[in-house]
Amino acid sequence: MDLHAAEMRVKELHQLLNQYNYEYHVLDNPSVPDAEYDSLLKELQKLEESFPYLKTSDSPSQRVGGDILEAFQKVQHKISMLSLGNAFNEEDLRDFDRKVRQAVGDRFSYVCELKIDGLAVSLRYEDGMLVQGATRGDGTTGEDITANLKTIRSIPLRISEPLSIEVRGEAFMPKRSFESLNKAKVEREEEPFANPRNAAAGSLRQLDPKIAASRNLDIYLYAIADVGQTGVTSHSEGLDLLESLGFKANKERKNCENIDEVIQFVEDWVEKRAELPYEIDGIVIKVDSLQQQEELGTTAKSPRWAIAYKFPAEEVVTLLKSIELNVGRTGVITPTAVLEPVKVAGTTVQRASLHNEDLIREKDIKLGDYVVIKKAGDIIPEVVNVLEERRTGEEKDFHMPTECPECESELVRLDGEVALRCINPKCPAQIREGLIHFVSRNAMNIDGLGEKVISQLFHEHLIKDVADLYRLEKDQLLQLERMGEKSVDNLLKAIEASKENSLEKLLFGLGIRHVGSKAAKTLAQQFETIDRLMEASLEDLVAINEIGEKMADSIVTYFENEEAISLIRELKSYGVNIEYKGPKPVAVENTDSYFGGKTVVLTGKLEQLGRNEAKEKIEAFGGKVTGSVSKKTDLLVAGEDAGSKLTKAQDLGIEIWDEEKLLEELNR
Known part of the structure; x- marks a missing residue:
């Protein structure tokens, strides 16, 4: 085939594949069988291999995932992606309605939409072609996840008109995809995702786009960021325009003339939500007129013209x-x-x-x-x-x-404790659970050593303590049920890689009573090697800001035990790292950070950072992150769905920040 013929055929294949893709993933009404689509896609891929300059960024072949990324680049949103205020009952909805009426009068209407439980994203098109997709992040700055979003087949790589436009939507994982993914994870003895939202967010934040492509994600578009020259005057018109451009907008929406119709819509979906093939966690209510939206304006973080009704726990x-x-x-x-x-x-x-x-x-x-x-x-x-x-x-x-x-x-039942406890140190259940803890994600993070494999190794008498993990040999593992050569090789590589972990991972993995992951990091930073920690006295430990007497006593007792000393000696002999590899904590007296010497509590969902990363950053600036609110708390950072901790902080008059304010301070 010559160049001209190849060029014409590639153009024809683009049109056909885009049409079939739209019919299948947006209209849910395929006109050709999957085999026909797959055959045409293979033909396109072969032509692009033969004529590389015919491969374009909007080619249907780009949906399967490209090269692995080194990191996500930051994206500044030209128009902020604001979060919505929440309503939890009818009274909250009527209060919202009252405030809207006070601002714009009685002549207005609402649009009600299902609140998809997923990840908010922004898509930017130039001359009709997708050029960038980003996460919401803190509303001002997100992450460039274009390569991953291209794998979602309901996102058009080129829209039907050559517009330069930015649109917003919610990427999600359908229930069927979620169940299939978790089933596969359980079979591989990996920890399953807690819910479809976490699964979708985790999939879109993979540096390897092929992983996102395998997860069968979907999206509903819900807004045009800037209607600009589109001529759209209402939110409902904007949704209609999105559909005409080839985007997938949720059909389960309704225009409501008054708040009573809104409340009826909410009540209907409280009953019907389980019937949907995807998860929703509420209803979004918006004033329809864009002019009235502008009159109502926004607060620092939320529009006054919209609210999200959150469903009660079922x-x-x-x-x-x-x-x-x-x-x-x-x-x-x-x-x-x-x-x-x-x-x-x-x-x-x-x-x-x-x-x-x-x-x-x-x-x-x-x-x-x-x-x-x-x-x-x-x-x-x-x-x-x-x-x-x-x-x-x-x-x-x-x-x-x-x-x-x-x-x-x-x-x-020990003094001051509610729980009954077995205090036999040789109890098989405790040993087995200790092994499971040692290999867990926050400890030594040995991929492939799930609960089932540990139990199998334990019952086959191949391991009796954590040091035995580093003695395992290929021949032993190959004899186990459902352990093939590839999985055994991967497991042994993961065990070997765990030897390089920083000291805090090992300390947490040892399961010393009262020592959580945060305390383990503090100890690792303070003593730098396990040998120095083993030599520490009760007074040395109590002198550390975050180490109380009960924890200090537990640490000293643990390292006085001959079995513990022998275990550490064995781990060293197998090459397990016993030194701290992380950054040194910023000394409070040497920093002018806001957080220096302050006690901070985190509550609710932190979308941009996540709890662990937020803790690490605050601690690096000299702050102390605790789990409960008290009179000693200096600051509470409240993410989405903050509950009783927020209420208590308000009652105590404690300073309260949202995630945006936290990020602003951390990035100074």
Whole structure:
């Protein structure tokens, strides 16, 4: 084929593939079978290989994922991506309506849309071609994730008119894709995603676009950032224009003439949300007229012309069949309710934590009870209460055992503790849980060593402590069920790579009582090597700002134990790093940072940083991040869905920032 013929065929293939893609992913009405699309795509890829200069950035072949990125570049939004204020009940909605009427009078209407539980993104087109896609970030600055967004097939790489336009939307993972992804993760013995939103966000922040391409993400566009020369005068007209340009906008929207119609729309979707093939967490209500939106204006972070109604946590009734007992790595016995499977907030729940014996007594929970279940934050299942009126007399009281369910040692309740505890250091359950903790993400982060593999290795007597992990050999692992040569090679590489971790990872992995990941980092920064830490006295430890007497005593006791000393010696002999590799903490007296010497609490969702990164940055500037609000708290940073901590901080008169203010201070 000569160049001219190739050029003509490539152009024809672009048109056909874009048409078929639009029919399948936007209209949900394919006109050709998948095999036909795949055949044409392969033909295009071969032509682009033969004639590389015919491969363009808007080619349908670019959706499969390109080269691995080194890092995400920062993007300044020309028009800020504001977050919405929240409403939680009818009273909040009517209060919003009252404020709108005070500002613009009674002649206006609303548009109600489903609030997709995903990741807000911005798409920029120049002369009709997609040139950039970015995350919301802090609303002012996001990250360039163009390569990943191109893998979402419902995003047009070229729109139907040669417009230069910026549009906003919500990228999400459909329920079916989420279930398939988590099933594959469980099979690989990896930690599954907690919910579709986390899965979508995690997929779009992968440096390898091929990973995003494999996740089957989708998107709904919900706004034009700047209507400019489009001639659009209302939000609903803007949505219609988006659809005409080839974008996917959600059809489940409604124009409402008054707040009563809005409330009815909300109530309808509270009932129907579970029927959707994707997750929603509320309803977005917007004043339709763009001129009235301009009159209403915005606050520093939210528009006054829109509000998001957040759904209450879904509650369902199911049967409590039995109560299982689990032994944790510190010996704590935790009761877990085994339930008749029931769907809550889009996922099937079969277990719920009961925390401890006192909670069971307080709620008068009996075996065979019908109980009300909800997901705290739509994620963690919990038992709300018992339906006593449905009791038949066949229900049975539950009594905690006096002996450990694993090793039959006597259980004790230590002074000041609610939980029962097994104090046998050789309890198999504690050893197994300790091994699982050691390889976990926040500890040594050994990919491929999930709970099932650890349990298998333990029961086959291939490991009895964490040092044994570094003695494992290929031949031993190949004998295990479902362990092929490739997975064994990857596992051994991951174990070898873990030897290079910084000291704080090892300290946290050792499971020293009361030493969490934050304290482990503080200790690693302070002592720099495990040898110096092992030599530290109680007084040395207590002198450190964040180390209390109880923790200090636990550390000294741990390193006085001959078995612990022997374990450290073994780990050293296998080449496990025992030195701190991270940055030195900024000394408070040497910094003029706002955070120097201040106690900070983080609450709610921090979209741009995430909790761990925010903690690290604040601590690097001399701040102390704690988990609870008290009179000693200097600052509370409140992200989305901030709850009781925010209320308490307000009551105490503590300074409160949003994430935007936090980022501003950190980036000074």
